[in-house]
Structures are given as C-alpha cells and as structure tokens.
Amino acid sequence: MGGWSVQLDELRRRIDLVAERGGPEGIARQRRNGKLVVTERIERLVDPGSFEALGQLRGQGVYDERGGLEGFTPLAQIDGFGRIDGRKVVVMAGDFTVRGGSASGAGGGLGQEPLPQERAIQWRIPYVRLLDSAGGSVRSFEELGRTYLPDGNVWTQYDVDLLSVVPVVSAVLGSVAGLPALHAALAHFNVMTRDTGQVFPGGPPVVREATGVEIGKEELGGHQIHTRVSGVIDNVAGSEDEAIAMIRRFLSYLPSSVHEVPERHEPRPPAADAVDLDDVVPRNPRATFRSHDLITALVDEDSFFEIAPGYGRARTVGLARIDGYPVGIMVNNPMHLGGATDVAAGDKVTRLINLCDTFHLPLIDLADEPGLMVGLDSERAGIERAGARLICAVIDSRMPWLTFVVRRLYGVGGQAHHRPRGMYRRYAWPSAAWGSMHILGGAAAAYRREIEAADDPEAKRAEIEARLLRIASPFRTAEATGQDIIAPSRSRAAAVEFVADAQRLLADQVGPPPNRYRP
Amino acid sequence: MIVMSEMAAQVWRVLVEVGDEVAAGDRLLILESMKMEIDVVAPVAGRVGRIDVEPEQAVDEGDVLVELV
Numbered sequence: 001m002g003g004w005s006v007q008l009d010e011l012r013r014r015i016d017l018v019a020e021r022g023g024p025e026g027i028a029r030q031r032r033n034g035k036l037v038v039t040e041r042i043e044r045l046v047d048p049g050s051f052e053a054l055g056q057l058r059g060q061g062v063y064d065e066r067g068g069l070e071g072f073t074p075l076a077q078i079d080g081f082g083r084i085d086g087r088k089v090v091v092m093a094g095d096f097t098v099r100g101g102s103a104s105g106a107g108g109g110l111g112q113e114p115l116p117q118e119r120a121i122q123w124r125i126p127y128v129r130l131l132d133s134a135g136g137s138v139r140s141f142e143e144l145g146r147t148y149l150p151d152g153n154v155w156t157q158y159d160v161d162l163l164s165v166v167p168v169v170s171a172v173l174g175s176v177a178g179l180p181a182l183h184a185a186l187a188h189f190n191v192m193t194r195d196t197g198q199v200f201p202g203g204p205p206v207v208r209e210a211t212g213v214e215i216g217k218e219e220l221g222g223h224q225i226h227t228r229v230s231g232v233i234d235n236v237a238g239s240e241d242e243a244i245a246m247i248r249r250f251l252s253y254l255p256s257s258v259h260e261v262p263e264r265h266e267p268r269p270p271a272a273d274a275v276d277l278d279d280v281v282p283r284n285p286r287a288t289f290r291s292h293d294l295i296t297a298l299v300d301e302d303s304f305f306e307i308a309p310g311y312g313r314a315r316t317v318g319l320a321r322i323d324g325y326p327v328g329i330m331v332n333n334p335m336h337l338g339g340a341t342d343v344a345a346g347d348k349v350t351r352l353i354n355l356c357d358t359f360h361l362p363l364i365d366l367a368d369e370p371g372l373m374v375g376l377d378s379e380r381a382g383i384e385r386a387g388a389r390l391i392c393a394v395i396d397s398r399m400p401w402l403t404f405v406v407r408r409l410y411g412v413g414g415q416a417h418h419r420p421r422g423m424y425r426r427y428a429w430p431s432a433a434w435g436s437m438h439i440l441g442g443a444a445a446a447y448r449r450e451i452e453a454a455d456d457p458e459a460k461r462a463e464i465e466a467r468l469l470r471i472a473s474p475f476r477t478a479e480a481t482g483q484d485i486i487a488p489s490r491s492r493a494a495a496v497e498f499v500a501d502a503q504r505l506l507a508d509q510v511g512p513p514p515n516r517y518r519p
Numbered sequence: 520m521i522v523m524s525e526m527a528a529q530v531w532r533v534l535v536e537v538g539d540e541v542a543a544g545d546r547l548l549i550l551e552s553m554k555m556e557i558d559v560v561a562p563v564a565g566r567v568g569r570i571d572v573e574p575e576q577a578v579d580e581g582d583v584l585v586e587l588v
Binding site: 284285286287288313334335336337338339340370371373374375377438440441 | 557
C-alpha cells in the first residue's frame with residue numbers, strides 16, 4: 001500500500017466533477033430540448049467500452065485560500081479515442097450544457113497537449129465531430145478582462161490539414177454558430193438532426209442586430225435551408241440515433257486514412273428484386289426512369305448510401321459496394337431538371353469525385369446527361385464557373401473511373417463524364433444518343449436561316465431533324481471510334497471486373513493526394 | 520395542400536380538373552424540363568380545389584401548381 005490515497009482520491013473526485021457536465025439543470029434543459037447529453041452521444045457513436053478520453057481533466061477550478069478545490073467547470077467539449085466497427089477514430093463532442101458550449105477563453109501557453117485534430121493526423125484515423133456549441137462568447141471577454149484577436153486559425157489549420165489525411169465527418173446536433181458552424185462544413189460528409197440542428201455564423205439575435213430582420217433559428221439555418229437550398233449539410237436525420245448511424249455507415253466505405261485503401265466487405269449479388277437493366281430505359285425519349293433503380297441493379301444488395309438526396313437532385317450520388325469493394329457512384333436523375341447539371345448538381349459531383357480520389361474509391365458513372373442547365377436562373381447562379389470547376393475535378397482526378405452511357409450524353413455537360421487519362425473505361429448502352437449538342441433544339445439554331453427561308457418553316461425543321469436523327473445511331477459512332485456498346489444487363493459483370501482490376505492502381509495511389517481536398 | 524413545382528420547367532399537360540377527386544400518387548400534371556416529361560403526382564388524397572397553371576406556361580421552383588383540399 002503506497003502513500004498516494006489522497007492524490008488518488010483527488011483524481012477520482014475530479015473525474016466525478018467532469019462527469020457532472022453543466023449540472024443537473026443544464027442536463028434537464030438539454031433533454032427538454034429533445035437532445036441527448038454529450039456522454040450519451042459518444043456512447044452511441046463508438047463501440048461499447050471503447051472510449052478513452054483525451055484531456056479529460058480540462059476545465060476551470062476555483063480554489064479556496066488553502067489551495068483546496070472549491071468548484072469546477074469542465075471544458076464545454078469532450079475529446080477522445082473510440083472505435084467504430086472495431087476501427088479506431090478520434091471524436092470531439094461539444095457540450096451545450098456547459099456555458100452553452102462556448103469556448104472558455106482560458107488555457108493556451110506552453111505545455112499544452114496536442115489538439116484532437118493533431119491526434120487524428122498523427123494516428124492516421126478518422127475524425128468525428130458531434131457539434132452542439134455556439135463558438136466564442138462575449139462573456140469570456142469579461143472573464144479575461146480584455147478582448148482577443150480572432151486567431152482561431154491557430155487551431156483551424158489542423159481542421160484544414162485533416163481533410164487531406166483522414167475521413168472527417170460532422171454531425172450538427174444543436175444550434176451551431178461561429179467557428180463550430182464552419183466545422184460543420186469542414187468535412188467530407190455531414191448530417192444534421194431535423195428540428196434540433198441549425199447552422200449559421202450568427203443566430204437570430206445577431207441577425208436582428210446586424211440587419212433588423214426578425215427570423216427564427218429553424219427558418220434561418222435549419223435543414224430545409226441547408227439540405228435543400230444551400231447544400232451546406234448533406235443529409236438530414238430524424239433523430240440523433242439516425243445521425244449516428246449515418247456517420248458509422250459513411251465511414252464503413254472509407255479507409256482510416258489516405259495511406260490505406262478501403263476495406264473489402266463480404267461480396268453480395270444485387271437485390272433479387274432489382275429491375276432488369278435491359279428494360280429500364282423507356283422507349284419514349286421524353287420519358288423518365290428512376291435513378292435509384294439503376295443503382296440497385298448494379299451494386300451489392302443494400303450497399304447504397306445516398307449523399308445529399310435533397311440538394312442538386314438532378315444527380316443522384318453516393319457510396320456503394322461492388323463485389324464487396326467500396327465505390328463512389330453517380331446517376332443523372334431525369335426526374336429533376338431532366339437530369340441536367342445545374343450549379344448544385346455540379347457541386348455535388350465535384351465533391352464526390354474529390355472524395356473518391358482522396359480515399360481511393362473507383363467511380364461508377366451512369367450518364368443520361370442533357371447538358372449544363374440552361375436559362376436565366378442557371379446564369380445567375382454562375383453555371384460556367386461551376387462547370388469549369390467540375391471539369392478541373394474530372395481532369396485532376398486519378399481514381400479508376402467507369403462510365404455507362406445510359407441514354408443522353410450531350411454538350412459540355414456530357415464532356416464531364418469523360419476523362420481522357422488514367423484508368424478510364426466507357427461502355428454505351430444501345431439506348432445511348434450523343435453529340436456536341438441535342439439534335440432537337442440544336443437543329444433550330446444551326447439551320448436557322450434555312451428554316452426561316454422555307455415556305456413552311458415547321459415542316460423544314462422537322463425534315464432537318466429527321467435527317468439528323470437518322471445518323472444519330474450509336475452503332476454508326478461505334479463503327480468509326482471503337483466505342484464499346486453492351487447489353488445493359490451485362491453492366492454488373494463489367495463493373496465487377498473493372499472494380500477488381502482497379503485495386504492494383506488504387507494500391508499504388510495511396511499517400512497524400514496531389515490536390516488538397518477542399519470542402 | 521399546395522402542390523408546388525420543384526424545378527424550373529414548362530407545363531406540358533394538365534391532367535385534372537377542378538373538383539376531381541384524386542388518390543395519393545395520382546398524376547396531376549406533366550412538366551417539361553430539359554426535354555423530359557416529368558410527372559407531378561398528388562402527395563396526398565384530396566379534391567382539386569384550384570389549378571394555377573395552364574399548358575405551355577413557364578413555372579419556377581416554388582410556384583404553386585395545384586391546390587388539393
């Protein structure tokens with residue numbers, strides 16, 4: 001028996017004080033607001049018993065005259081290691097019950113332990129943020145007796161570095177403002193809870209002061225805005241459990257860092273009730289199909305995880321498995337904007353390509369592309385720069401890429417489905433039609449004088465279009481260029497073969513990406 | 520319930536009339552966007568209370584198409 005019982009008692013007492021978090025009232029308020037307490041969130045995120053806190057004893061003690069601990073406020077954040085499906089990750093979790101989750105302003109100086117972001121980089125393991133905090137608080141100015149320069153980049157530099165080293169996921173589980181609002185977006189995937197999650201640099205009181213506008217927090221930065229209009233948040237979850245399930249699912253497709261390839265899971269055939277791909281494209285060229293039907297028929301059963309279903313809906317994108325190997329997958333969705341690439345869909349695709357390239361996933365592309373979205377709204381949104389960014393992402397990417405031309409492939413939007421370098425393979429289905437632009441509409445522009453000069457302009461236009469459509473058969477192209485055309489039902493087998501062949505290249509592409517990942 | 524357009528498009532066909540009873544999933548009208556015909560279906564069962572658009576009319580995202588009562 002050593003003589004350390006007093007010190008061991010103090011250690012136990014401090015651990016107990018930290019565990020009290022914001023106290024019974026704060027915890028009760030958290031529950032009333034329909035939110036889980038920070039420790040419950042972590043327990044649900046990581047494998048049972050796997051959590052090990054980092055910097056557990058951080059906080060602010062209040063001492064009596066004899067140096068005894070009188071009171072204690074824990075840091076409004078818990079960091080630590082945990083395991084997800086057996087693989088180690090770093091978790092940081094904001095705690096709204098402690099001072100509204102705001103940073104204390106204390107700390108700093110010599111001897112600081114590394115930040116959790118640095119640990120994730122050093123250990124080469126994913127970084128998960130459970131956000132429920134409001135950033136800096138004016139209260140801390142009073143405690144410090146001064147203000148400070150907004151030098152958050154001292155820490156945020158590591159959040160930026162993380163994106164090119166390990167998978168980063170953010171969950172918005174409360175009202176998140178200030179730097180935590182940017183943390184929400186500094187991620188490869190993010191999710192927010194319906195009704196309890198909001199994101200903004202400044203909330204309703206700040207908006208009122210700055211602009212005089214009265215607006216509620218849900219209307220200002222809730223899921224309707226961010227998962228449908230702004231695209232700042234990928235997915236919405238009906239509960240915190242659902243949000244946590246999405247985080248675990250997303251990470252299951254990715255390696256622990258850019259230095260490894262993703263793990264292969266048990267291969268499975270596509271769902272037994274999947275559509276027959278030979279029948280999926282309608283004979284009527286103006287009729288739509290369901291993009292999800294194509295994915296289900298191509299990938300391993302139940303393996304598709306959709307990213308940003310509410311934003312950029314002209315493209316359906318996500319992660320899936322083919323013969324057990326993780327892949328990125330995208331399909332034009334003709335049911336929204338005819339499947340055209342608008343700024344939102346272009347953004348979404350750019351991010352998917354960058355994700356696949358950073359973490360060594362082959363890309364499977366099912367193209368039915370009418371082109372970049374036309375019209376005044378598209379011009380206002382800046383479609384040309386979005387298109388240019390997309391083309392840069394395509395050209396700069398290295399991961400093996402497999403395209404099936406399902407139907408239309410037109411114009412510069414169609415061009416974004418082709419990469420003339422690296423391991424790239426393209427098959428066309430017999431339903432394919434392509435060109436530098438759509439024949440219908442294109443004819444009206446290219447033959448305008450001829451059409452206008454005719455006695456019956458409408459008949460002339462129809463005659464020219466019929467003439468052009470006759471030479472639009474994909475088989476004529478195949479004769480001249482060698483473009484391979486396959487029966488759609490052969491696509492799964494072709495994808496299985498391609499993804500297996502891709503593994504050798506992917507293994508060679510591990511390491512820091514030549515292009516840093518940008519959110 | 521108000522049924523809005525989810526995208527910029529042109530109204531191609533209106534398939535219902537004011538007073539029609541519709542079931543959830545019934546087609547109300549067809550929009551045309553980027554040369555694709557896109558069905559607009561009733562999200563819930565109801566009676567068509569009013570129709571705000573006619574064929575060939577251009578609509579924007581968020582424009583009211585039909586009200587179901």
